[in-house]
Amino acid sequence: MTGDGRSMYLIDGRRVMVSDLLEAGLLEAGTKLRFERKRIGDTFDATVTTAGRIRLEPDGEEFRSPSRAAMVAAGMRAVDGWRAWVVVDQQRLLDSVRQEFLDRAVSTAGRQVGDQRVHERLRQARARADEGDPERITVRELLKLWGVTDRGDQVGRIEAGLANHGLVTSPGFRAVTLDTVVTLTTPPEEPEEPAATEVLPATEDDEGGGDLDVRLTVGNLKSLEGLASVGPNSSLEEAITTMLLNDFSQLAVLSGPRNPRGAVTWRSIAQAMHRKPGAGLADAIVHAEVVAYDRDLFDVLPALQQGEFVLVTDESRAVKGIVTTADVARRYGELATPFFQLGELDQTLRWIIRCALDLATVQPLCGRSIDSFDHLAFGDYQRILENKAVWDRLGWPLDRPAFIARLNEIRQIRNSVMHFHPDAISEDTVEKLRHFTTLLHRYRTPA
Missing domain, CATH: 3.10.580.10 (CBS-domain)
Structure with a gap:
């Protein structure tokens, strides 16, 4: 991968690693690192290896993650290693080297305007956090920075972007509602007893994001x-x-x-x-x-x-809210409604196709091996119904391209719903499912 290509990849979804700084020439193998806990007078030393790992001295244990290395060295439960380790010969934090790397990466990724915008926005947020005036923003507004409306499959990308700029949200943006106001802040330098895992930096030896988290929380x-x-x-x-x-x-x-x-x-x-x-x-x-x-x-x-x-x-x-059984029932209703609607659509489309066509006609249209109508999926329905001969056979007084376009939207909704995340789908999306179901019931009997 070229330097520019690698830079664009880094800005688009994973956390920067020490090996990236080494490859970019911002660090060299043998670079000395030091972590001083001034409050208690402890000092820990480490060396950057040729593989981009951090080797603790004098025991020689190696880690990819600066945070994990700092935790083990100091025997702490959690610490932001990027802000703990100082590059001795440069007299600056490892975090500062990472920021220089990000600046270079963005400047070489000229066509990724969105990445440049997000990078600059997070740089500003980091500056405010360092000045003691952290920015407050709703989770919904935070997601908009990445052009998304819910916490679906882009969560890892968002967490990586925040982590690369030394930021966390407090409270954790995964565990609250979309309209909750969170603070963009830096992790505590030496947390002794963390109150909530979300306000601490990731400490695993990660290359692609934080811990797997698909829970539905009280918040x-x-x-x-x-x-x-x-x-x-x-x-x-x-x-x-x-x-x-x-x-x-x-x-x-x-x-x-x-x-x-x-x-x-x-x-x-x-x-x-x-x-x-x-x-x-x-x-x-x-x-x-x-x-x-x-x-x-x-x-x-x-x-x-x-x-x-x-x-x-x-x-x-601090006690900030009450959650009741009614709240739980409402949320489970919001989450369950699209599942039931998609199930009804699936059954109705299958019934229509089974009534109108035989299996031998359907099989070559699916593009995969199908030995039963029960094996059909939404992608199959789309491929079958966009065939003009099949459509003419149904005899529906409807526009085929418009119908197929909506069916494709339904397929994408289905894929999103089946990849669980804590945010209920929008009412507009629910209405699309309802209207499509009504349409199918109106014309489900072939002419």
Whole structure:
């Protein structure tokens, strides 16, 4: 691969490695690295090998990842190795060398205007983070930088772009809703007890991205902003009024953002007033399970089933939201609807083709071995129905190119839906599926 081609590849989806800096001539084999933990007075030394690995001294253990090398050297749980290791003869951080590499790569990738735009945007975000004024942006706006609308198969590319500029989002952009505001910041220099994995740098020996993460988290269900609550010394009337004004079924009781005391619900209020006429707020408080925003939703379902809600904390462990069984039901409905619609479309298209054609006619149109109508897929339906002879045989008073174009869209929707990610498909997409289903049912019987 040529230098320019390699640069364009790097900017388009994977993390920069030490070996890239070596190949670009920004480092040499034998370059000395040093990691100083000034707070406790420890110093660790390493050398860059000819293979682009980091060899710790004096034990000789080698790592591709600067972060992994720093973690093992210092015995730390997590550390951003790019900002930990200093290139001794250049007296600058390894991260600075990486930034120079990225600048060169973008400047040689002239036709990749999008990459240049993203690079410059992230450079600005990094500068603000270093100045102590980190940028705040919604997840939806963050995704738009890469020209995408959901967290599908471009997540690895986005994470690589952020990591290459020494940035992370807080909270982690995978584990919250699209409209949650996240901060573009740098990882803590020496995290002792990380509160959430998303705000730490990737430390695996990676070449293509971060850890595999296809979970649906508690934070994916509901934005963690604007939580209404009352204090433990509030009156029961204040709690009831707050619930009525906002149509709440439950209300958090907090002594402070990081000190939940429980919650009140209509049931607990009714039971308290039944037990004790003139009951106060304290008589109606019930236990509330508290979970982190990045907890796997499946792990929390038993608590939701038992208590009907949980309090949710953000990356700083402050209580920022409530997730209820209704929220879970709504999200599962959003995720399940396209599956059922696509299943109905699949069955209907198969039925139409089976009624109109025999297997011998269908087989050569599929471009692959088919020995049963049950083996047909959306790509097969498209190839079969775009055949003019087949279309004429159906006798539909419809425009074939327009129908096939929409069927191709449906095929792409199907592929996207089957590659799970936490974002529900748009209502416009759902409507496309519904309209296409209605059309098929109207003309499903061949003329």
